[in-house]
Amino acid sequence: MTNTEQIEAARAFVALSNAHRLDWISPMFDENASYYSAFLGDFLGKTAILDMMTSFFSKIPDVNWHISSYRNLNGSCVELEFVRTGTDIESEQPVNVSGLERFFFSKEGLISRIEVHKS
Template structure:
């Protein structure tokens, strides 16, 4: 797979996330994908990831990610720093989170793994 397509695929994932398009997002993941977030934990399999995202968007119904630059990570993927904003409906409080996200793809272009890291302190 050409490395520029990793960036295009990462952009598509972020665009679908900003649109809260859960069915579109689910189609991007390999069945045996994994997801690890320093904010929300580890999930294995596309069904578990989808359930986590469904819960996430219910809790943050206005979640939005701002990305300034996408980079190839030289390991079959792309990475980017982000600022996520939204409102936590469980508290009514606004949320603003910074982080680094790395997305790794299969040879067929599906998401194999996502790692979401908190910014270095």
């Protein structure tokens, strides 16, 4: 997977997340992928990650990620800066959070790890 392909895969992931298309996101993950979020914690394995994402999309049904930049790091990682917006349906409060997200890719071109850090 080239650096350009990795960036395009990260762009596709964000677009699918904004469309809440977990059915199309699912094949992008390695079965043993890991996910770390400074906002939500650690998740191990594709199933746990998708369960977390399902719950997250239910809690903030209008969630949307706005990306300011994508850049390739180390030949196997794409880093992006984001602002996440939406409305928390439990509190009815607007959400406006900024952060840094890193996508790590396996040799097979699947997402092996995602890290989400607060800005």
